[in-house]
Amino acid sequence: MLPTTTEPSATAGVVRARRRRGSFPALRAALAAATVGALVLAGALLPLDDALVVENAIGLAVFALATNLLLGFGGLVSFGQAAFYGSGAYVVMLVWQHWGWSFWAGFALAPLVGAVLALGIGLIALRTRQLYFALLTLAFTQLAYVLAQQQHEFTGGDNGLFGDVLPRWLADARQGYMFTLAVAVVCALLLWRIVNSPFGLVLRATRENRDRMEALGVNVFRHQLGAFVISGAFCAVAGALFVVHTQSAYPQLLEWTKSGEPILMAVIGGMFAFLGPVVGAFVYTLGHQWLVQHTAHWQLVLGAVLLGVVLLRPDGLAGLASSRPWRRLRSRNGGDE
Incomplete structure (x- = not known):
């Protein structure tokens, strides 16, 4: 019997296909690493005022x-x-001002407080859906805003809290920038793992068809509550990074309009792409900074851009990656999004 060559050739084909499939994710990883490197250089070389604007964008990212863990996924x-x-911002400032705790203690406590608050709010709000859920979360945010505004002796009232906490x-400023960037990279990696875990896949499937997931026996409430708690913890970390940027906390950070900012960033950048909100955060922050300097009608311009x-691009700026040139590149490399 003649030896067959089908099996070795098939094996070689599988190996080549796997190499092609792995090339585009490797390209994305290289681009992400290059972006982080560019941000490091920006923090070291940009004028201080410009570097602080970029630092603010990193924290907002x-x-x-x-936020997009809930919205997009x-x-x-x-x-x-x-x-x-x-x-998150208030915890860092409160424990320092009232109990003399270090910044590091407050920074470590912030995500725990954010998670506990999210657990309490989520247990109530997630029993509703869609518009009612949005309105309930808005109500809780306004409650927190009013409490921070009225408790003058504890929270500083309208003036908030400020001081040399760092x-x-x-x-x-340069060291604060690098610290913010390092924390942001760690947070992004952790959220990436969560989104691409079995938990994240169930979350996305629930987004597409909640009733079907419930019919399959999935505890949708538990998964959504878990996502709400995780999101709350990371939002609190972002608030703690705001203290690194400004060494202050004030009631406007708790106002419901502040919740609208990350939603705008996700929509602009692309809520269905993991790094879309990061793109949106930089476009929103840098664009806002430029518009404020050049026109008094910056809100009108921002609204027109959002519209x-x-x-024109419902999938956001990240959707440009699915345009024809990028699709051609992915097809040549055999990679999938």
Whole structure:
């Protein structure tokens, strides 16, 4: 009997296919690493005022990524994320001002407080759906805003809390920038793992068809509550990073309109792409900074940009990656999104 060559050739074909499939994710990883490297250089070389604007965008990118765990991957529109964002900032400032705790103790406590608050709010709000869920989360955020505004002796009222809370080395603006970037990268990696875990896949399937998932025996409430708690913890980390940026906390961080910012960032960047909110955070922050300097009608311009994105590119700026040149590149490399 003649030896067959079908099996070795088939094996070689599988190996080549696997190599092609792995090449495009490797390209994405290289682009992500290059972006982080560019941000490191920006923090070291940009004028200090410009570097601080970029630092603010990095912190807001964490806020947007955490919010998009609910919005883009869970299909939940929450206007309560400002409660967790503001609580993260307030925790750092409160424990320092009233009990003399270090910045590091407050920074470690912030995500725990954010998670506990999210658990309490989620147990109530997630028993409703769609508009009622959004309104309940908005109500809780406004409650937190009013409490922070009225408790003058504890929270500082309208003036908020401010002071030299940071360690000496972190108070240096360049060091604060690098610390913010490092924390943001860690948060992004953790959220990436969560989104691509079995938990994240169930969350996305629930977004597409909740009734079918319930019919399959999936505990949808438990998964959504878990996502809500995780999002609350990461939003609180973003709030703690705001303290690194400004060394302050004030009631406006808890206002419901603050919850709208990460939603805008996700819509602009692309809520169905993991890094879409990061793109949106930089476009929103840098664009806002430029518009404020050049026109008093910056809100009108921002609204027009948002309207244009929604009408012309519903999948956000990250959707440009699915345009024809990128599709051709992926097909040559055999990679999938």
